[in-house]
Amino acid sequence: MKFPDNNKNEAILTRDTRFYNNDGSYALTLKKGKAIKVIGVTDEKFRISYTDASGQYGTAKVQQEVVDFINNQPWYKVKTEEGIVGWV
Numbered sequence: 001m002k003f004p005d006n007n008k009n010e011a012i013l014t015r016d017t018r019f020y021n022n023d024g025s026y027a028l029t030l031k032k033g034k035a036i037k038v039i040g041v042t043d044e045k046f047r048i049s050y051t052d053a054s055g056q057y058g059t060a061k062v063q064q065e066v067v068d069f070i071n072n073q074p075w076y077k078v079k080t081e082e083g084i085v086g087w088v
Contacts, residue, residue: 009038011048011067019060028052035087038067 013034019027030036030050040047045061052058079085
């Protein structure tokens with residue numbers, strides 16, 4: 001997979017992805033289907049930005065195969081009967 005030629009960068013993760021700090025300690029996991037933005041390409045990895053569950057903004061590097069570009073596809077906000085809110 002490569003960065004789209006038209007610079008569209010909306011994407012989702014195709015599997016749960018764990019992230020680690022520079023010292024190797026565990027930082028967080030972003031779940032499959034998490035909306036991200038690809039902000040660059042380095043060493044055959046995508047540099048992404050995301051907002052975590054607490055609303056904090058962050059950046060990370062991920063393998064290209066865990067990213068699925070979703071440009072120009074509609075998003076819908078949903079709420080389950082249990083009160084869980086998300087986007088599909």
